[in-house]
Amino acid sequence: MTPFTRLTAVAAPLDIVNVDTDRIVxxxxxxxxxxxGYENYLFRDLRDADPDFVLDxxxxxxxxxxxxxxxxxxxxxxxxxxxxxxxxxxxxxxxPSFGDIFFENSFKNGVLAIVLxxxxxxxxxxxxxxxPGAKITIDLPxxxxxxxxGTTERFDVDPFRKECLLEGIDEIDLTLRHEAAIAAYxxxxxxxxxxxxx
Amino acid sequence: MGVTLYEKIxxxxxxxxxxxxxxxxxxxxxxxxxxxxHAFTALKAAGRKVRRxxxxxxxxxxxxxxxxxxxxxxxxxxxxxxxxxxxxxxARIAIYPVGDDRQGIVHVIGPEQGITQxxxxxxxxxxxxxxxxxxxxxxxxxGASEVAHVLATQALWQARAKTLRVTVAGRLHPGVYxxxxxxxxIAKIGAFGGTGFTLEYAGEGIRALSMEARMTICNMSIExxxxxxxxxxxxxxxxxxxxxxxxxxxxxxxxxLARWRALPSDADxxxxxxxxxxxxxxxxxxxxxxSPEHGAAIGGVVPDPSQERDATRRAxxxxxxxxxxxxxxxxxxxxxxxxxxxxxxxxxxxxxxRAAAAVVKGRKAMVPAMVVPGSGLVKRAAExxxxxxxxxxxxxxxxxxxxxxxxxxxxxxxxxxxRCASTSNRNFEGRQGKGARTHLMSPxxxxxxxxxxxxxxxxxxx
Numbered sequence: 001m002t003p004f005t006r007l008t009a010v011a012a013p014l015d016i017v018n019v020d021t022d023r024i025v026x027x028x029x030x031x032x033x034x035x036x037g038y039e040n041y042l043f044r045d046l047r048d049a050d051p052d053f054v055l056d057x058x059x060x061x062x063x064x065x066x067x068x069x070x071x072x073x074x075x076x077x078x079x080x081x082x083x084x085x086x087x088x089x090x091x092x093x094x095x096p097s098f099g100d101i102f103f104e105n106s107f108k109n110g111v112l113a114i115v116l117x118x119x120x121x122x123x124x125x126x127x128x129x130x131x132p133g134a135k136i137t138i139d140l141p142x143x144x145x146x147x148x149x150g151t152t153e154r155f156d157v158d159p160f161r162k163e164c165l166l167e168g169i170d171e172i173d174l175t176l177r178h179e180a181a182i183a184a185y186x187x188x189x190x191x192x193x194x195x196x197x198x
Numbered sequence: 199m200g201v202t203l204y205e206k207i208x209x210x211x212x213x214x215x216x217x218x219x220x221x222x223x224x225x226x227x228x229x230x231x232x233x234x235x236h237a238f239t240a241l242k243a244a245g246r247k248v249r250r251x252x253x254x255x256x257x258x259x260x261x262x263x264x265x266x267x268x269x270x271x272x273x274x275x276x277x278x279x280x281x282x283x284x285x286x287x288x289a290r291i292a293i294y295p296v297g298d299d300r301q302g303i304v305h306v307i308g309p310e311q312g313i314t315q316x317x318x319x320x321x322x323x324x325x326x327x328x329x330x331x332x333x334x335x336x337x338x339x340x341g342a343s344e345v346a347h348v349l350a351t352q353a354l355w356q357a358r359a360k361t362l363r364v365t366v367a368g369r370l371h372p373g374v375y376x377x378x379x380x381x382x383x384i385a386k387i388g389a390f391g392g393t394g395f396t397l398e399y400a401g402e403g404i405r406a407l408s409m410e411a412r413m414t415i416c417n418m419s420i421e422x423x424x425x426x427x428x429x430x431x432x433x434x435x436x437x438x439x440x441x442x443x444x445x446x447x448x449x450x451x452x453x454x455l456a457r458w459r460a461l462p463s464d465a466d467x468x469x470x471x472x473x474x475x476x477x478x479x480x481x482x483x484x485x486x487x488x489s490p491e492h493g494a495a496i497g498g499v500v501p502d503p504s505q506e507r508d509a510t511r512r513a514x515x516x517x518x519x520x521x522x523x524x525x526x527x528x529x530x531x532x533x534x535x536x537x538x539x540x541x542x543x544x545x546x547x548x549x550x551x552r553a554a555a556a557v558v559k560g561r562k563a564m565v566p567a568m569v570v571p572g573s574g575l576v577k578r579a580a581e582x583x584x585x586x587x588x589x590x591x592x593x594x595x596x597x598x599x600x601x602x603x604x605x606x607x608x609x610x611x612x613x614x615x616x617r618c619a620s621t622s623n624r625n626f627e628g629r630q631g632k633g634a635r636t637h638l639m640s641p642x643x644x645x646x647x648x649x650x651x652x653x654x655x656x657x658x659x660x
Contacts, residue, residue: 015510015513016510016513016514016517017510017511017514018389018390018488018489018491018514020489020624020626022624022626022627022628022629023626023627023628026628026632027605027606027607027629028606028607030233030607031261031274031278031607033236033239034236034239045627045628045632046627069510069514070390070510071389071390071393071423074389074390074423075325075420075421075624075626076324076325076605076624077323077324077325077339077340077341078341079236079341079342079343080236082341097390097393097423098393099390099393099423100393100394100423100424100425101325101338101339101340101341101425102341104340104341104344105341105342105343105344108341108343108344109343122510125510158218158219158220158357159217159218160216160217160218160220160355161218162218163217170244171343171347171355172244172246172346172347172350172351174355175222175347175350175351175353175355176350176351178213178214178222178353179351181213181214181222182213182222182224182351182352182353185213185224186224186250186352189224189226193453193454193457194450195445195446195447195450195454196226196227196253196315196318197252197253198252
């Protein structure tokens with residue numbers, strides 16, 4: 001996994017609440033292997049219906065940060081939604097809230113998902129709408145954002161996820177360091193609830 | 199201070215503590231379906247093995263056709279179903295394949311086979327895994343990376359969720375069902391009212407429900423943003439589980455029962471948030487928009503976006519109404535529909551089919567309508583009661599088990615611009631097909647829509 005440390009990039013605003021993962025990647029594309037390039041399916045139906053969709057506007061070309069509204073990535077657990085966004089070059093998303101499973105999937109793919117208060121995110125989207133193509137800087141080690149108007153903003157990130165992002169750690173390797181504890185748990189399970197461990 | 203059901207299951211499964219308050223949770227059971235191939239691909243690429251094949255159970259559901267499946271004509275669908283069989287066989291994971299009566303939607307067969315049990319942790323690469331919480335299991339949906347993680351390690355790093363208790367007082371009136379409870383709750387707290395929480399449903403209104411009706415409620419917890427929904431196990435749960443193929447038996451059953459009886463939240467347990475709902479005051483519900491939070495009682499009207507003060511929310515509502523081709527103030531009742539779907543992990547169990555059949559009996563479908571039972575066993579049980587004849591005589595399609603038109607991945611799609619009365623869980627834009635317009639409702643309400651050709655208050659037909 002590519003480590004994430006600092007990023008200065010064009011940020012695109014997406015002013016829709018409850019953007020579900022079906023909209024991010026319609027279900028008919030999930031039959032494709034990840035290697036097919038999920039970026040080709042990103043917001044496919046939304047973009048077909050709206051030629052002026054934010055990610056297709058020249059000002060936001062090359063955007064690596066997405067600033068969304070409440071409950072971004074709700075619904076289906078499909079990780080293809082993250083593959084599609086990340087595959088198109090996005091490395092971080094900011095919203096007042098995310099779908100819990102999508103939030104988890106983001107970090108598993110080396111993407112930083114940032115939660116900020118609703119008024120702050122609305123203000124950032126307004127800045128990005130007023131100055132199309134403006135950039136945001138994200139500094140993960142110091143957990144700070146520098147916004148287009150020059151102000152800085154601190155953000156919270158779970159220390160576990162932060163470490164995984166900074167180091168590009170594969171979580172399975174990390175878990176296997178606890179193999180002895182897992183095996184001990186299983187031995188106890190065979191004793192206490194043998195019907196779950198035939 | 200007392201402990202909640204959620205906290206009891208959590209602490210019983212903690213294997214190790216990590217940084218940032220994360221816990222490595224042991225996963226007792228893992229359900230696999232034909233959309234899980236992404237995880238197997240990742241596992242193979244990393245050269246990893248499946249740690250506990252005996253803890254996993256597989257069945258094809260997302261891609262299976264609901265008819266003509268002895269020889270699946272569509273090569274891509276056939277490939278998905280065969281890939282699952284090959285992956286399960288390669289890893290020595292038990293599978294209920296097409297042609298086996300036990301095949302069905304993962305969230306129907308988990309409880310049906312007794313795979314789901316109180317107090318266990320259960321995961322699946324599908325967001326509606328919250329369904330299994332109805333039996334008092336901590337169950338949640340995961341992405342492909344986490345599926346691979348569980349296959350390789352049988353554990354997952356998780357942060358503890360906050361707890362939200364939903365107390366449902368009173369009892370439902372005839373014509374109102376558990377689907378209406380959950381649609382009313384989501385309309386009340388919103389599509390992210392439960393984000394970051396585990397929901398626990400309690401109160402007389404929940405206790406009075408059957409096991410299957412409880413599953414419908416926990417199933418849609420995710421539509422309120424909660425990864426898990428829980429209901430404390432009780433006699434209804436134990437009766438349901440007794441004698442199921444994977445349930446403990448003999449002396450093990452007695453040991454299990456003693457453990458399960460200790461699971462309910464302590465009387466003095468504290469929750470981070472409390473919400474109450476009165477079942478007796480509920481009416482049949484239907485959704486008007488493109489989020490499950492866009493629900494209203496059948497006597498209600500499409501809301502007016504201009505009343506919404508937040509600009510982004512207002513614009514999103516306007517967009518939803520354009521997509522749904524509805525106007526503010528329009529009555530829900532009487533809205534003409536083009537198609538009816540009765541099925542999905544939310545509402546495809548025997549009781550759901552009985553409730554729909556009771557409305558359909560002696561009437562005719564006015565629009566194309568299909569019934570897709572949740573499993574082969576549900577289908578057989580319904581046929582033994584003659585429910586298939588009720589549907590077929592009324593002109594409904596009677597199909598084989600799978601996810602079908604809830605998500606359309608097997609080709610069962612709603613055409614662009616068509617309005618579908620559906621017992622599924624998501625009215626998202628494009629969910630049932632590009633341009634499809636979905637109205638979520640209970641099986642009885644969907645049946646009423648089928649026999650009248652419009653959104654109808656089912657209480658008038660009972």
